[in-house]
Amino acid sequence: MSVKYIPVQWVPTKYVYDAVLLVCVAVYILVFLRLGTPAADFTRPVDGAILRMRAFGTCAFLMLTLILCIGPLAQLDRRFLPLLYNRRHFGVLTALVALTHAVYVLNWYYAFSPTPPLEALFYSNTSFGQFLGFPFEAFGIFALVVLGILAATSHDFWLAFLSAPVWKRLHLLIYPAYLAVVAHILLGYLQDTKNPTFALIAGAGALGVAGLHLAAWARRPEKQASQEDWVEVPHWREIADGRARIVSLGGDERAAVFRGGQKLSAVSNACAHQNGPLGEGRIIDGCITCPWHGFQYRPGDGCSPPPFTEKIPTYRLKLDGERLFIDRNGYPPGTAVEPLAIPEGALR
Amino acid sequence: MTERPDSFFIGWAPPPRRLRGFLIAVVLGLLALFALTSYLTAATQDDPGDGAFRFDWGRETVVGVLQAEPYPVLHVLESERFGQGQALMLSGFGKRGVQDRGDPLDGKVVEASGVALKRGALDMLQVRGGAEGLGPLEGREAPLPPVVSLGRWRITGEICDGKCYAGAMRPGQGLAHKACANLCLIGGVPPVFVATDDIEGQRFFLLADAEGGAVTEAILDQTATLVEIEGEVTRRGALFVFNIDPQTIRLAQ
Numbered sequence: 001m002s003v004k005y006i007p008v009q010w011v012p013t014k015y016v017y018d019a020v021l022l023v024c025v026a027v028y029i030l031v032f033l034r035l036g037t038p039a040a041d042f043t044r045p046v047d048g049a050i051l052r053m054r055a056f057g058t059c060a061f062l063m064l065t066l067i068l069c070i071g072p073l074a075q076l077d078r079r080f081l082p083l084l085y086n087r088r089h090f091g092v093l094t095a096l097v098a099l100t101h102a103v104y105v106l107n108w109y110y111a112f113s114p115t116p117p118l119e120a121l122f123y124s125n126t127s128f129g130q131f132l133g134f135p136f137e138a139f140g141i142f143a144l145v146v147l148g149i150l151a152a153t154s155h156d157f158w159l160a161f162l163s164a165p166v167w168k169r170l171h172l173l174i175y176p177a178y179l180a181v182v183a184h185i186l187l188g189y190l191q192d193t194k195n196p197t198f199a200l201i202a203g204a205g206a207l208g209v210a211g212l213h214l215a216a217w218a219r220r221p222e223k224q225a226s227q228e229d230w231v232e233v234p235h236w237r238e239i240a241d242g243r244a245r246i247v248s249l250g251g252d253e254r255a256a257v258f259r260g261g262q263k264l265s266a267v268s269n270a271c272a273h274q275n276g277p278l279g280e281g282r283i284i285d286g287c288i289t290c291p292w293h294g295f296q297y298r299p300g301d302g303c304s305p306p307p308f309t310e311k312i313p314t315y316r317l318k319l320d321g322e323r324l325f326i327d328r329n330g331y332p333p334g335t336a337v338e339p340l341a342i343p344e345g346a347l348r
Numbered sequence: 349m350t351e352r353p354d355s356f357f358i359g360w361a362p363p364p365r366r367l368r369g370f371l372i373a374v375v376l377g378l379l380a381l382f383a384l385t386s387y388l389t390a391a392t393q394d395d396p397g398d399g400a401f402r403f404d405w406g407r408e409t410v411v412g413v414l415q416a417e418p419y420p421v422l423h424v425l426e427s428e429r430f431g432q433g434q435a436l437m438l439s440g441f442g443k444r445g446v447q448d449r450g451d452p453l454d455g456k457v458v459e460a461s462g463v464a465l466k467r468g469a470l471d472m473l474q475v476r477g478g479a480e481g482l483g484p485l486e487g488r489e490a491p492l493p494p495v496v497s498l499g500r501w502r503i504t505g506e507i508c509d510g511k512c513y514a515g516a517m518r519p520g521q522g523l524a525h526k527a528c529a530n531l532c533l534i535g536g537v538p539p540v541f542v543a544t545d546d547i548e549g550q551r552f553f554l555l556a557d558a559e560g561g562a563v564t565e566a567i568l569d570q571t572a573t574l575v576e577i578e579g580e581v582t583r584r585g586a587l588f589v590f591n592i593d594p595q596t597i598r599l600a601q
Binding site: 012037080 | 360375386391399441444518523525532568
């Protein structure tokens with residue numbers, strides 16, 4: 001959380017996160033060049049530039065695969081949420097590793113020619129009408145452009161400028177980019193290599209991404225079918241102190257019903273920062289705390305504590321006998337709503 | 349900030365004690381994943397073959413008869429390195445051929461100078477610039493070897509650019525190299541057909557069209573893939589040429 005835009009809001013966790021990422025990339029490149037390649041069965045060595053383009057290219061694929069696994073992993077097991085916290089830095093580093101791969105390709109396969117490299121990139125292979133021999137570089141260029149756009153717009157300034165829903169839709173381009181990377185590998189390197197090892201690695205990565213997303217999708221909350229104004233909050237007595245239950249209000253709208261001691265409050269489930277799932281958060285120091293980036297809101301009015309200015313919609317709650325209901329017509333962000341007191345003995 | 353009783357993580361706060369062991373395990377797992385993936389990928393790369401620039405041989409100077417069509421080839425008369433009658437394909441620097449320098453010297457005795465590339469029985473000379481790299485040897489004459497037909501064949505193999513395949517790049521063939529191969533061919537480097545099996549004891553063939561002329565434009569979509577082609581195989585001295593009909597090129601099954 002910040003009251004002004006600064007390049008990076010450094011906190012100790014981010015230093016550790018970025019250091020681990022940099023060490024992982026350094027390990028990958030060094031192992032590839034210094035340990036793995038000498039163990040390969042070569043009559044004469046592979047060109048240094050080709051080794052480096054392979055090292056950075058396959059590393060970028062592994063990084064992108066892991067980035068796409070973090071979201072569903074965090075949904076399936078909340079202990080993975082710390083990996084999600086600084087995922088934007090993971091994405092920016094992946095874009096840089098992919099760019100390094102592209103620079104090696106451009107300065108090797110497209111160099112030494114009378115045609116300038118960038119011009120040659122679009123002119124040397126135009127076999128778009130066939131599967132084998134298709135210019136697989138086009139998929140790589142698309143993915144690199146998307147990664148560049150996502151890295152450039154990853155800052156909170158763009159999040160506020162575009163609004164969270166638009167920003168999030170823009171960043172869903174990561175999925176077409178990943179498909180393009182898979183096609184880039186499938187029609188390029190995998191058509192070339194006789195040894196199946198990397199095909200198995202790439203296949204396992206892509207299947208892992210698909211499998212985790214399917215598993216997370218299968219556990220999504222049920223959508224509310226009723227169109228009544230008051231929607232029942234099921235199993236509300238089981239809400240632990242400081243935690244919430246997520247309620248579908250119809251369409252894509254969800255609310256989070258939090259219990260703070262003997263009081264219940266309802267707010268939008270979408271964090272004002274990145275639409276993070278507030279209902280998976282906790283009440284920490286009296287404030288609802290988002291599990292993604294730690295943005296906080298007061299349960300009573302949906303406002304971030306000063307000096308922060310973020311606000312989220314709030315909702316009315318009512319008890320009808322032993323049943324709890326929420327009014328699907330939320331109040332504007334930051335509207336105060338008196339928390340609902342839980343009757344004595346109502347909780348199990 | 350109160351001490352959190354469970355494992356709820358907040359990025360701007362120290363990680364909860366209950367989560368630290370898990371996070372350390374994740375970090376160690378990531379390091380192992382990166383190292384293992386990298387090692388397996390690198391150690392199972394294919395052998396790029398034995399082709400290479402032979403800088404270790406130094407600069408080669410060769411006297412021979414120049415054949416300009418379909419692409420410049422030198423039939424050796426005198427050389428310390430290459431045997432008499434051996435055929436050397438010629439290229440310029442980078443992704444460039446020497447067609448413009450070879451055409452005026454067609455059928456003449458020339459002296460060529462440059463760096464050799466060699467892959468198995470495939471030899472190439474990257475000639476120096478100017479007349480020092482490729483120039484006529486005045487006062488000497490010698491005939492080009494006669495052309496002998498070896499019949500019509502349907503051959504399976506890959507269309508490569510002769511220079512990268514000979515060792516200018518390692519690896520210098522395959523689909524990942526297709527754009528580079530096309531750039532070389534467009535630049536005038538001789539195309540080579542690399543058969544999957546020996547034909548008349550030969551694995552490499554210089555490609556030409558049915559009339560014996562250059563065939564570059566017609567083959568660019570079929571480079572770097574395994575294809576079947578029909579055509580006539582001819583031999584001129586030690587040079588084997590596959591005179592193809594581009595209409596017959598098919599992806600090999």
